[in-house]
Amino acid sequence: MEGAAKSSASGSCVIGRGWLWPENHLSCNIGVNPSVVVLESDLMNQQGDTQSVDADVLVIGGGPAGSTVAALLAKKGWRVMLFDKDQHPRFHIGESLLPQxxxxxxxxxxxxxxxxxxxxxxxxxxxxxxxxxxxxxxxxxxxxxxxxxxxxxxRSSFDHILLQNASKSGTQVYESCQVKSVELHSGMFPEVITEDVDGRQHHWTAKYIVDATGRDTFLASKFGAKKPNxxxxxxxxxxxxxxxxxxxxxxxxxxxxxxxxxxxxxxxxxxxxxxxxxxxxxxxxxxxxxxxxxxxxxxxxxxxxxxxxxxxxxxxxxxxxxxGNYSYTSSMASGSNYLMVGDATGFIDPVFSTGVYLAMRGGFSAAETIDTCLRHPERSKAAMRRYEASIRHAMGAFTWFIYRIRQPAMRNLFMSPRNTLRMEEAVLFLLAGGVSGGWQVSLRLYLFRAIYYATKFSHFLRGVHKTSASPG
The missing domain is CATH 3.30.9.100 (D-Amino Acid Oxidase; Chain A, domain 2)
Known part of the structure; x- marks a missing residue:
């Protein structure tokens, strides 16, 4: 059936509560026990080829990143589908949020x-x-x-609230439904195969794919872009x-x-x-x-x-x-018709509770980027570059501190608080999630770094002195 979501067998994934798309974009045949979800999508022309699509945006993963980007795009009027391999509410670690x-x-x-x-x-x-x-x-x-x-x-309650919000905003949510493959062909829209709890597979097409799979890093693993830190x-x-x-x-x-x-x-x-x-x-x-x-x-x-x-x-x-070793990064975060968001782009360390914040912040940035790409295709490349720069900047704002949190010099500074030149205020601003505080904050963070290196050098000199003073 042309323009329809295709199923390889009868039965369907668990369907969420969100058929709020405009009638002129799709019709939905759902029985008490639906075997096929039929989407009569608009026909789009991409590089001269006419191809039907089931959604404007297909999001993989229903954590904070995926639910955020899905809700925002659905509210902007785009047709959004979200697939999550789990049934919510479900357990997840990472319970501490930031003020931002x-x-x-x-x-x-x-x-x-x-x-x-x-x-x-x-x-x-x-x-x-x-x-x-x-x-x-x-x-x-x-x-x-x-x-x-x-x-x-x-996180079971928190993530469920965000996922329900995505559904209420108009996203079609599929739970207990795992994405098995994503095919990205030149000149064609991405194709996705999902599998429900009964092992039935379903085929979908979308204009853009959002990888919000967290540590599963679906696309980064597919492309060989995931690297241990x-x-x-x-x-x-x-x-x-x-x-x-x-x-x-x-x-x-x-x-x-x-x-x-x-x-x-x-x-x-x-x-x-x-x-x-x-x-x-x-x-x-x-x-x-x-x-x-x-x-x-x-x-x-x-x-x-x-x-x-x-x-x-x-x-x-x-x-x-x-x-195990959970610290990793992806060497890429976007392409012509996909992007990665949240932990799918990388994860460093939970010490400053940045995970959920970076996921949600990235979700807002991803939604703005895709909205630009859909409305103004000629601006797509520039929008994707800005997106990558934004998420790299946000993650990089914390990495310097994270890499040194176990160092004695850093412990000394945190255990001896002094608001000299308002440096303590600047550090707290960053730890609250303030990745863009302007030049005044940035200047004080650079001063803090200088003091750290001076402290570390003094530790080195004391070590040299003790070694030279020891007998033998």
Whole structure:
């Protein structure tokens, strides 16, 4: 059937709630148990060839990045389809948001929903056994003081809210439906094959593909563009606990970063009384495990008096999970009829809770880019270049700090807060998600870097002095 979504067998994927497209763009035949979803799409002409399409934009992945870009494009009137391999709500790690997430949630129209099920996060606590003290920073003291708080969220609930919002905005959402292949032919629209839970395959065409598959990195893996980050080899082991000891008062929702001999811990309190606790260390250290995963995690917790104390009366809820070397990047993020967004473009480290923020920020940028490409094809190449530059800039704003967070010189600076020349305000602005703060913020961040290198050099000189002074 020309102009229709084609199925290789009867049956269909789980269908979301979003048939809000204009009647002149499609009709939908859905029975009680639909075997085929029929889309009578408009015929488009691309490089002289007439080809039917099932959607303007097909999004792969229903996490924060995919749901954001889908909702925004659907609201602009484009026909959007979203496929997610999971059925929501589903578990996902990465529960801590940044203050700059708040205005994005507001623009999506979901701020009140997220706030109702979240723990308010006013700041960050750093705990260093190497310094024997704890330090707290509040976002309200960041440069500009515009966004004084963020949220700690259950990702199952948070991601579900965003996905439902995409559906309500007009996106056709397919859950429990996995994309098996994407074919990108020169002079033709992309072709996608999906598979539902019953193993039935379906064929689709779209003008643009958005890869929002997170760590699965569907397109980057297909193109061989995914590369491990050699500067930040990290692995993580984590679990949820009930009854963990939290900070008192307003600081209850702070994320706590605790350094220990093999890396650092996160301690993230959630609104329902559960606390997410994880240890980030080298992949080589995780490979030393000789016991079951739970026992190994408890042995790592025992290496930190601070975390051990906070969990002494706590009970583990669910199972322990671990992930291998998760730090990677993609050498490409866009093409003539596709782009990647969120973790599909790369992931560095969770230490500053940047994952969800970069995913949503990228979703806004991706939606603007595709909207430009669809409305003004002659501007497509320039729009894609701007998109790549935008996401590289956002990720790069954090990488310098992330690469050095385990260095003694960086620990010294974070554990000895001083707002000299307002440098502390500038750093807090960045840690709140402020990747573009203007020249005044940038200048102070460069000054902070200079102080870091001076501190590191002084450590080197002390080491040389101790070596030369030792007997023999």
């Amino acid at each position: 997430n708040v205005p994005l949630l507001d623009r999506l129209g979901v701020l009140e929903q997220v706030e109702a099920c979240s723990m308010v996060k006013y700041g960050i606590e750093f705990v260093s056994p190497f310094h024997g003290k704890k330090v707290q920073y509040e976002f309200a003291k960041a440069w500009g003081r515009r966004f004084p708080h963020a949220f700690q969220v259950r 050699q500067r930040n080899k990290s692995a993580a082991i984590f679990a949820h606990f009930s009854g963990a000891q939290r900070l008192p008062g307003k600081a209850e929702g702070h994320i706590t970063i605790v350094w220990f001999a093999e890396g650092w811990f996160w301690f993230i309190p959630l609104a329902d009384g559960i606390t997410s606790v994880g240890a980030v260390c080298s992949p080589e250290f995780l490979k030393t495990r000789k016991t079951d995963l739970t026992s190994f995690f408890y042995s790592i917790i025992a290496m930190s008096p601070e975390i051990s104390s906070r969990l002494q009366d706590a009970t583990m809820v669910g199972k322990v999970s671990a992930t």
